[in-house]
Amino acid sequence: EVQLVESGGGLVQPGGSLRLSCAASGFTFSSHWMTWVRQAPGKGLEWVANINQDGSDKFYVDSVKGRFTISRDNAKKSVFLQMNSLTAEDTAVYYCARGVYGGNSDLFNYWGQGTLVTVSS
Amino acid sequence: DIVLTQSPDSLAVSLGERATISCKSSQSIFYSSNKKNYLAWYQQKPGQPPKLLISWASTRESGVPDRFSGSGSGTDFTLTINSLQAEDVAVYYCQHFYSIPLTFGGGTKVEIK
Numbered sequence: 001e002v003q004l005v006e007s008g009g010g011l012v013q014p015g016g017s018l019r020l021s022c023a024a025s026g027f028t029f030s031s032h033w034m035t036w037v038r039q040a041p042g043k044g045l046e047w048v049a050n051i052n053q054d055g056s057d058k059f060y061v062d063s064v065k066g067r068f069t070i071s072r073d074n075a076k077k078s079v080f081l082q083m084n085s086l087t088a089e090d091t092a093v094y095y096c097a098r099g100v101y102g103g104n105s106d107l108f109n110y111w112g113q114g115t116l117v118t119v120s121s
Numbered sequence: 122d123i124v125l126t127q128s129p130d131s132l133a134v135s136l137g138e139r140a141t142i143s144c145k146s147s148q149s150i151f152y153s154s155n156k157k158n159y160l161a162w163y164q165q166k167p168g169q170p171p172k173l174l175i176s177w178a179s180t181r182e183s184g185v186p187d188r189f190s191g192s193g194s195g196t197d198f199t200l201t202i203n204s205l206q207a208e209d210v211a212v213y214y215c216q217h218f219y220s221i222p223l224t225f226g227g228g229t230k231v232e233i234k
Contacts, residue, residue: 043170044214044225044226044227044228045163045165045214045216045225045228047222047223047224047225048223057223059221059222061222062222095170095171097170100173100176103223104219105159105177105220105223106218106223107161107173107216107217107218108171108173109182111138111170111171111172112170113169113170114170
């Protein structure tokens with residue numbers, strides 16, 4: 001059974017940093033692109049970033065470029081999202097997701113339960 | 122960037138009746154090389170992650186009830202829920218997977234009238 005479990009969320013002050021983790025199991029992690037999607041409270045879904053199988057290709061939504069970094073550790077079957085210079089607009093539930101077909105443009109059939117990031121003083 | 126505009130923002134439908142949700146894309150998401158529309162539909166219930174319902178605009182995922190159907194091509198797409206059930210109360214999102222950046226529609230909340 002495919003499982004994605006996010007961790008690392010919490011309350012952080014504006015300008016601060018946080019590192020999210022997503023632990024994967026139930027599939028060959030090193031064969032799949034991985035993605036982060038976020039959802040602000042009461043709002044819609046926003047694709048944040050994705051990373052290819054060996055970590056050599058990464059893509060970001062414009063609003064996080066230069067502040068967020070996606071990475072992965074295939075040995076630990078985990079994907080990470082380092083978030084720096086956080087603002088209130090980054091407050092959201094962050095979901096880890098796995099795509100159906102692979103590639104940087106994909107749809108998602110496996111999602112974690114999400115981890116809440118709150119940016120507030 | 123491709124903008125997906127969903128309408129309505131919310132709708133209330135009686136049990137057993139039909140719900141229809143529109144998703145309009147700012148540009149065509151149809152690839153002529155493989156004749157596929159790069160559009161997916163998701164259902165999200167409160168406190169849960171999204172669930173993939175439909176891929177390629179009209180292909181139902183395994184286990185999704187056949188009262189859910191997707192249609193459309195190019196820039197105009199529709200999700201139809203026939204004979205609405207109580208368990209269908211949720212927010213529904215469209216998403217394109219045509220190119221980066223991936224984007225989602227704003228969501229449509231479906232409630233029981």
